[in-house]
Structure formats: structure tokens, C-alpha cells
Amino acid sequence: MMLARQRQQVILDEVTAHGAVKVVDLGATLGVSDMTIRRDINELVEQGLVERVHGGVTLPRSASVHEPGFSAKSELDREAKRAIARAAARLVRPGTSVGISGGTTTHALARELLDVPDITVVTNSLPVADAFHEGGRDDQTVLLTGGQRTPSFALVGPLTVAALRGIHVDMLFLGTHGMGIDSGLTCPNLMEAQTNQALVASSRRVVVLADHTKWGVTALANTIPLSDVDILITDAGLERAAQEALADHVGDLVVTRENREGLDDDRA
Known part of the structure; x- marks a missing residue:
């Protein structure tokens, strides 16, 4: 079982790579419930590292030159x-x-x-x-x-x-x-x-x-x-x-x- 910090690093890596990721996909990747993923996302949001959107998570809005890929969006x-x-x-x-x-x-x-x-x-x-x-x-x-x-x-x-x-x-x-x-x-x-x-x-x-x-x-x-x-x-x-x-x-x-x-x- 991964520790919360390890899961959060995986989430960050996925968001950085793709620009936006769905909660259900993160749950499948990490083998945990959507509720667990949402708790991890909440912690990352509080740190200003990611931003919640409906059904998923993206890079913060302050990333003015970043554009997620077409599939992710x-x-x-x-x-x-x-x-x-x-x-x-x-x-x-x-x-x-x-x-x-x-x-x-x-x-x-x-x-x-x-x-x-x-x-x-x-x-x-x-x-x-x-x-x-x-x-x-x-x-x-x-x-x-x-x-x-x-x-x-x-x-x-x-x-x-x-x-x-x-x-x-x-x-x-x-x-x-x-x-x-x-x-x-x-x-x-x-x-x-x-x-x-x-x-x-x-x-x-x-x-x-x-x-x-x-x-x-x-x-x-x-x-x-x-x-x-x-x-x-x-x-x-x-x-x-x-x-x-x-x-x-x-x-x-x-x-x-x-x-x-x-x-x-x-x-x-």
C-alpha cells in the first residue's frame, strides 16, 4: 500500500505529464477509491500544486503558458x-x-x-x-x-x-x-x-x-x-x-x- 505522500506524488506526476487527469483514472492507476483520491487532491489543492475541476484535476491557473493536450481536455x-x-x-x-x-x-x-x-x-x-x-x-x-x-x-x-x-x-x-x-x-x-x-x-x-x-x-x-x-x-x-x-x-x-x-x- 502506498503512503498518502507517495500517492500525491503520482497524482502530481500524472497532472504534470497530461495537464489534466480524471479522478476515476487516478483511482484505477493507484488502486484506491475515489474518496481516497479526492482526499489526496484536497491536500494538493491546499498546497497550491493542483486545481480541482469537475470530475478531475488540472495544473493551477497560474500556469499561464501551459495548455493540456486535446485528449485530456x-x-x-x-x-x-x-x-x-x-x-x-x-x-x-x-x-x-x-x-x-x-x-x-x-x-x-x-x-x-x-x-x-x-x-x-x-x-x-x-x-x-x-x-x-x-x-x-x-x-x-x-x-x-x-x-x-x-x-x-x-x-x-x-x-x-x-x-x-x-x-x-x-x-x-x-x-x-x-x-x-x-x-x-x-x-x-x-x-x-x-x-x-x-x-x-x-x-x-x-x-x-x-x-x-x-x-x-x-x-x-x-x-x-x-x-x-x-x-x-x-x-x-x-x-x-x-x-x-x-x-x-x-x-x-x-x-x-x-x-x-x-x-x-x-x-x-
Whole structure:
């Protein structure tokens, strides 16, 4: 049997290696109950070494240049991301062109758009492009190339930015690493920030998809201020005070909620 200190070191090693880890996976790795894992996590949180998220644990928000891998992020807050994606998909009408940035929530959106006919998708995200290809929609997808691949499998760099100068889309669905009133939208990669800015400049409307865990996170590079966001879609896990603050700074705030009839949303 491992001592608590030994288990906690294993947890730290896993979080450092992957950026984010689920409680159930840690329990399976260490052969202990979820309750034991949560006690260990509580001690690590008190020391400021990790941060709790729904169903798992991540590196602290102060790690402004760290970005967990795509697989690790995909496993966290899946229901919130799915609800946000469904709300975003309702904004898309047949015959429109949409831009989709990299990220796990935007990837969830891609799956929701597979049944929307006659749309053209412009993306720098490999997983988003794959989702449309696997759904038989590759003829309507434009994949932007770039000089660097991020941990989220987004292609970023000068080639992507140059390509975007000749492209105009009706609506951009933009993911983000962090958001705050003063910092706006931020990400941990300088070239990704520049690429996202080019996506914004090429779009008539900007729709940001950000679950509640992004609130208060400030990464290395500024993307855009909140005043440039036409619609921000988040989930009900975001505290009420944060919802009110965001509603004062973005064009339209949509908070997804589940009810007995299924998915619904409120606009603030």
C-alpha cells in the first residue's frame, strides 16, 4: 500500500505529464477509491500544486503558458461542452459560412453541425476537419494550414494568418483558454493568439464558446477584448456574479441549462 505522500506524488506526476487527469483514472492507476483520491487532491489543492475541476484535476491557473493536450481536455466537463455546442449549433442556418477555431468545445460543435445542410466550414483545427470528413462533409470544409501545431491540434502561424486575409465568413465560433473582464480572452500560445485574431478579423460575427472553468483564467497572450464578442455561450456552472459581469461587456450572453424538456438556454 502506498503512503498518502507517495500517492500525491503520482497524482502530481500524472497532472504534470497530461495537464489534466480524471479522478476515476487516478483511482484505477493507484488502486484506491475515489474518496481516497479526492482526499489526496484536497491536500494538493491546499498546497497550491493542483486545481480541482469537475470530475478531475488540472495544473493551477497560474500556469499561464501551459495548455493540456486535446485528449485530456476532452474528458473534462463534457456535458457542459456538449450543451454549449448544441446552443451554438442553433445559430447556424443552411447556406452560411462559418469559421471554427481549435478547441474541445468547438470540436463538440462540429459534431452538432453535421446535419446542417449547405454550410461551408473554415477551420484551423485538425479534429474539427476530421469530424466533418468522417461525417462525409469534407467537400464543404476548408482546412487552414500553419507552421505550428498546438496541443489542441490547431494549426497556427503566418501561413494561416496569410490565408485568412482573403477569406470572409458569416460567423466565427471561437474557443478560448481563459476569460476575464480586464484580460478579455487569452490563450497560452502567441501564434495561436495571432491566428485567432485573424479569424476574428475575417468574420462578420464572433461567437465565443467557453465553459465556466475558463472564467478567471489568464493565459500568456491576449486574443480579443470582451467588447469584440457578439455572443458568448457558457454553462450554468458559471457563478451568477460572473454572468452579470460578462453580460455588461459582451453583445449577448447565453447561459445553457438543462430542463425536463431537454436543453434550453437563457439570455442575459
